[in-house]
Amino acid sequence: xxxxxxxxxxxxxxxxxxxxxxxxxxxxxxxxxxxxxxxxxxxxxxxxxxxxxxxxxxxxxxxxxxxxxxxxxxxxxxxxxxxxxxxxxxxxxxxxxxxxxxxxxxxxxxxxxxxxxxxxxxxxxxxxxxxxxxxxxxxxxxxxxxxxxxxxxxxxxxx
Amino acid sequence: xxxxxxxxxxxxxxxxxxxxxxxxxxxxxxxxxxxxxxxxxxxxxxxxxxxxxxxxxxxxxxxxxxxxxxxxxxxxxxxxxxxxxxxxxxxxxxxxxxxxxxxxxxxxxxxxxxxxxxxxxxxxxxxxxxxxxxxxxxxxxxxxxxxxxxxxxxxxxxxxxxxxxxxxxxxxxxxxxxxxxxxxxxxxxxxxxxxxxxxxxxxxxxxxxxxxxxxxxxxxxxxxxxxxxxxxxxxxxxxxxxxxxxxxxxxxxxxxxxxxxxxxxxxxxxxxxxxxxxxxxxxxx
Numbered sequence: 001x002x003x004x005x006x007x008x009x010x011x012x013x014x015x016x017x018x019x020x021x022x023x024x025x026x027x028x029x030x031x032x033x034x035x036x037x038x039x040x041x042x043x044x045x046x047x048x049x050x051x052x053x054x055x056x057x058x059x060x061x062x063x064x065x066x067x068x069x070x071x072x073x074x075x076x077x078x079x080x081x082x083x084x085x086x087x088x089x090x091x092x093x094x095x096x097x098x099x100x101x102x103x104x105x106x107x108x109x110x111x112x113x114x115x116x117x118x119x120x121x122x123x124x125x126x127x128x129x130x131x132x133x134x135x136x137x138x139x140x141x142x143x144x145x146x147x148x149x150x151x152x153x154x155x156x157x158x159x
Numbered sequence: 160x161x162x163x164x165x166x167x168x169x170x171x172x173x174x175x176x177x178x179x180x181x182x183x184x185x186x187x188x189x190x191x192x193x194x195x196x197x198x199x200x201x202x203x204x205x206x207x208x209x210x211x212x213x214x215x216x217x218x219x220x221x222x223x224x225x226x227x228x229x230x231x232x233x234x235x236x237x238x239x240x241x242x243x244x245x246x247x248x249x250x251x252x253x254x255x256x257x258x259x260x261x262x263x264x265x266x267x268x269x270x271x272x273x274x275x276x277x278x279x280x281x282x283x284x285x286x287x288x289x290x291x292x293x294x295x296x297x298x299x300x301x302x303x304x305x306x307x308x309x310x311x312x313x314x315x316x317x318x319x320x321x322x323x324x325x326x327x328x329x330x331x332x333x334x335x336x337x338x339x340x341x342x343x344x345x346x347x348x349x350x351x352x353x354x355x356x357x358x359x360x361x362x363x364x365x366x367x368x369x370x371x372x373x374x375x376x377x378x379x380x381x382x383x384x385x386x387x388x389x390x391x392x393x394x395x396x397x398x399x400x401x402x403x404x405x406x407x408x409x410x411x412x413x414x415x416x417x418x419x420x421x422x423x424x425x426x427x428x429x430x431x432x433x434x435x436x437x438x439x440x441x442x443x444x
Contacts, residue, residue: 001166001168001208001209002166003164003165003166003167005167021164022164022165022166022167022210023161023162023163023164023165023200025161025197025201028161044160044161044201044202045197045198045201045202046194046197046198046261046265049262049264052264055268058238058267058268059263059264059267060264060267060268061194061264061265061268063197063201064193064194064197064198064265064268065193065197065268066167066193066197066210068167068169068212069190069193069212069214071169112263112264115263116263129349130258130349130350131263133262133348133349133350134261134262134263134264134265134350135262
């Protein structure tokens with residue numbers, strides 16, 4: 001059986017058609033075939049969260065889906081949600097609160113937190129920590145990240 | 160790491176999937192949510208020739224109310240179980256467990272049936288399935304059959320699902336009046352696999368325990384029930400002395416393995432801690 005697959009999908013709102021190796025993960029496809037390197041590759045077994053992307057409106061591990069499965073899907077990466085301005089308050093708050101240092105986890109962290117803020121806008125600090133429990137950050141100790149979420153939503157509420 | 164090359168087929172129907180399973184045998188793997196499978200492929204712990212994706216087969220996802228039980232389709236995503244009002248109302252043990260099944264991004268993709276069919280002894284849902292006495296609905300080219308949870312888990316990653324069969328749904332009995340459920344696990348990081356965990360389903364009337372099911376996970380090669388310890392609850396009210404007796408009984412009844420997170424004796428100790436922390440709130444203590 002052929003070890004390649006033809007796929008059609010939208011990435012950040014734009015139609016993409018490619019022929020991919022069946023084993024190519026969705027995040028590798030985005031990085032190497034589409035050229036969007038904002039989604040990072042860390043552990044490649046679903047533990048670190050660096051590859052978090054949005055597929056059909058929900059965050060997923062980009063390393064635990066093959067690109068072939070994204071045929072017909074609506075995929076959003078950090079590049080797309082940055083460009084639309086959807087997460088600008090959160091990004092500003094990350095800068096303001098020093099919620100990143102090396103930045104490797106940040107794209108995944110932002111997409112994860114954007115989903116939390118949409119699903120549970122009033123999440124407590126404990127709930128914020130639980131929601132990002134699948135996203136490793138080795139720089140910040142998470143405190144500043146939780147602060148940034150609180151800051152972003154306060155700004156959202158007052159705007 | 161990157162997985163070894165494989166071919167990929169998107170099955171449109173169960174029959175198509177059964178046909179591919181028959182043709183490829185052990186060289187094929189069923190791809191459901193993929194949240195365990197893709198990790199094992201990426202680590203090259205497994206190198207199948209073919210992945211049979213069952214995500215697009217109609218009728219495998221969704222939760223329906225069948226009077227005495229909730230029928231949860233095998234391809235129902237964890238997040239949809241987690242946010243289901245029917246699950247929260249009728250199967251509180253499952254509802255309590257969902258928050259501990261990995262992390263949000265994984266729950267968005269991983270499936271209820273996949274977690275049960277994969278039969279990781281450290282996973283939450285197999286233990287809940289045994290504690291609640293669910294019924295597994297399995298289909299193959301020869302037809303459909305039902306298997307009780309107690310007969311389903313055969314060993315490490317081994318289940319009653321045959322080589323050319325697929326788990327299609329699980330029927331979870333609704334909680335009966337007078338019963339309560341409790342769920343707890345001890346893990347290094349919220350959402351990681353537990354060092355040890357407990358799914359408890361107990362009958363309790365005005366503070367007095369009746370029948371009880373205590374099922375531990377990551378305590379052996381499959382969900383491990385503790386019926387002798389559970390029987391000690393019958394007719395008792397909660398007390399520190401009872402907690403101590405239960406903990407002592409678990410040390411005799413359980414034989415958990417050693418691994419890098421904890422050795423057997425530590426797991427036995429933690430089993431007693433879990434029973435105490437899980438049951439005392441159920442008793443209102």
